[in-house]
Amino acid sequence: MNYYPDHARPLWRRALVNREMAIVYLLVATVAFSCLTVDNFAQSITVYNILRNYFSALILALPMCLVMITGDIDISVGSMVGLSCSLLGLMYISGVPFELAMVVAIGVGALGGLLNGLLVTRVGLPSLAVTLGTMALFRGLAVGALGTTTVTKFPEFWTAIPKYAIGETGVPVVMVFFAVLMAAFIWLLHFTAFGRGVYAIGLNSQAAAFSGVDSARTRTVLFVLAGTLSGVGGVYWTLLRGVARGDTGSGLELQVIAAVVLGGVSVFGGVGAVYGCVAGVLLIGVLANALQVVGVTADIIKIITGGLLIASVMAGSLIAWTKNRRVGAKAASAQTE
Amino acid sequence: MANITATLELRDVSKSFGSVVALRNGRLTMMPGSIHALVGENGAGKSTLVKIIAGLYQRDSGSFEMEGRPVKFRSTADSKAAGVAVIYQEPTLFPDLSVTENVFMGRQPVGRFGRIDKASMRSEVADIIERLGVDIDPDRPTRGLSIADQQIIEIAKAISLDAKALIMDEPTAALSGVEVERLFAVARSLRDEGRALAFISHRFDEVFALCDTITVMRDGSYISTQPIGQTTEHDIVRLMVGRDVDELFPKVETTAGDVVLEVEGLRSPGVFDDITFQVRAGEIVGLAGLVGAGRSEVARAVFGVDGYTDGAVRLNGRPLPKNNPAAAMRAGIGFVPEDRRQQGLVIDAPIATNVTDAIRRGQLVKGAVVTQKREFAAAQRWAHELEVKCSALDAHAGTLSGGNQQKVVLAKWLAADPKLLIIDEPTRGIDVGTKSEVHRRMSELAAGGMAILMISSELPEVLGMADRVLVMHEGRVTAEIARADATPERVMFAATHNRQEVAA
Helix, strand or coil, rough: CCCCCCCCCHHHHHHHHHHHHHHHHHHHHHHHHHHCCCCCCHHHHHHHHHHHHHHHHHHHHHHHHHHHHCCCCCCHHHHHHHHHHHHHHHHHHHCCHHHHHHHHHHHHHHHHHHHHHHHEEEHCCHHHHHHHHHHHHHHHHHHHHHHHCCCCCCCHHHCCCHEEEECCCCEEEEHHHHHHHHHHHHHHHHHHHHHHHHHHHHHHHHHHHHHCHHHHHHEEEEHHHHHHHHHHHHHHHHHHCCCEEECCCCCCHHHHHHHHHHHCCCCCCCCCCCCHHHHHHHHHHHHHHHHHHCCCEEEHHHHHHHHHHHCCCCCCCCHHHHHHHHCCCCCHHHHEE | CCCCCCCCEEEEEEEEEEEEEEEEEEEEECCEEEEEEEECCCCCHHHHHHHHHHHHCCCEEEEEEEEECCCCCCCCHHHHHHCCCECCCCCCCCCCEEEEHCCCCCCCECCCCHHCCHHHHHHHHHCCCCCCCCCCCCEEEECCCCCHHHHHHHHHHHHHCCEEEHHHHHHHHCCCHHHHHHHHHHHHHHHHHCEEEEECCCCCHHHHHHEEEEEEEEEEEEEEEEEEEHCCCHHHHHHHHCCCCCCCCCCCCCCCEEEEEEEEEEEEHHHHHEEEEEECCEEEEEEEEECCCHHHHHHHHHHCCCCCCCEEECCEEEEEECCCCHHHHHHCCEEECCCCCHHHCCCCCEEHHHHCCCCCCCCEEECCCECCHHHHHHHHHHHHHHHCCCCCCCCCCHHHHHHHHHHHHHHHHHHCCCCCEEECCCCCCHHHHHHHHHHHHHHHHHHHHCEEEEEEECCHHHHHCCECCCCCCCCCCEEEEEEHHCCHHHHHHHCCHHHHHCCC
């Protein structure tokens, strides 16, 4: 029943030679290089530190990957992490049972995401403008809710959770939650009709509509997922530090977006894969950790991360450019000439 | 003729992309003061040839001379500098800039201190527009201009560059009759100024009305060049497809079954009003009318991409919710839209994905999972069924020719096994061979019991294919004509008059 080749390239080339794998290779190379050259890097404590500190970025990269594939962006996630953390602290000192407070904090994240989603899809505003607004809004609420208070002394049963590691591996137990979540997102994006719709919206929203993709619903769901996991991120951060403050998660959105773009998601939408985004976060984490260990200061680390991001995007366009020249697919630009 | 140097001459030009040969031996000779028709099916290599002339592609072999001197264009800037202008089907202008600014984009004349000399720009553009005998304000922004006017601006650009060779790639595809006449008048005056013109079109009446010489291409190869007076439409079609096309509209007679689609009193203010009709199983209903009569809008409302304010749509007696394409698809409606690149296909996605886009919530899902295996199996079946020509199923749909793209859109909807198929302009911009294939397929589908609603701007297609013709004029249905009574005159009269006048 095969009348055509299914693929132009053989399986091994498709699986091993692509944009996402490039980041995976870079990650492996960075880890290997760090292990060989940085003293005391090859230890389970390194794994422990990196994963603990980048857990929020990891779980947020998952929904951000899908949001950006549809061509949207959500820059309010960092502020929502702050709001979730701040509300958790406020509810706790007001006497709300801690378990309930955590659920509510995550619920508020979902509601914030819904607000973003409705403003983007029902009112029809650009997601960059909407989430720029809610970024300020959520941060304002987060700082306003706690004022100058810093809440500490959370139940030890809960604050201990981020500290458990699986045996001697250094992998935090919470990574099990991440693994399940990552599997769920891979399923959602790569193995469901919903996921096909996500790509279609990013590539051509009009054709998606003509194929029965409910673009408004799909995009709203993704914003709600981003909001919900921001809520989870806020709770995690509170437990990890044992402190609730309004400025928690500042700048996290940029870290997440940088990792997602580094991981191969096109800023124009339509292109990307979940594992690339995860590799992107880990690469940034490993690099920052290794540099920190050898004594590079935080500002220099930022400069290096920024440079890496630009280089990766440039490499992507360079590959596309040479490929276009080879295939002669300049036809697309023919009409603009 | 022998002592006149050709403005532009290509001989045995070839071009391959990887293993795909797009052009084997292209040949074209454009003489000054002549309009040269270039015809061929989609995929015959016309576009590749034009892109080589325009400097978008570089030829692999062969010779290319302008006025006797060999040339090699590395970019569109090179070809422009040498005096070549290409007018595309859909010009891309800067919508917010004025007509004048568009004409001089990238080469504005400068006065002292590098200031742009607006006055001289404007007067030159006003001159050219007047010479072309058209009425366009040089100061207005190009946003909102008709495609015909935009093409005129492209032509004005070519004249201001003093282009010696002008190539028009299917310029009339989106134009109305009056606009085509105006474009032809402009083309003739350019010819009389001694410029060399080439005209690519799928419409033979236009080719015969405008051109003096005709070159036929097939499968990437040059076939023949002859004076237009020494040939006939039948000869040309035979040369293009390499065989005789006897029956362009192979309509199979069918008996209509139960009512499948019922549209009742559909209204969308300012777009269409009081639309009531039915489509039965096994029947092809043609929706005719002029461009802008609201035909596509009715189809979009039925499918649910657009909304409506009043009325109802029923499929097999069941009411359909409005503005819900997913529900329409579940109920059994397929919709091949007007604009295949923007609406019908995701051109940057693989062919396999496109073919299976309409069944991604149905047959493809097993145990909450859509796998590549099932996707490719379905794509294999339907791409083969529709005889799509492609190198691999994961190639992007955008790499296919227009006719093959249309087959992919058809495959996408046939895979969903619809009860009602709406086809908006089934054969726009596709070649003769594929055209008759699409017609044969539609006829077979109807014979198999599918209800088909076809929108077409080509009168022969409507008359040849439809069991019943509904004619729209300014958002209303003005006539319903049975196949036996449908003549070009009756349809055109109903398309240009309101309901009272048609009834009278």
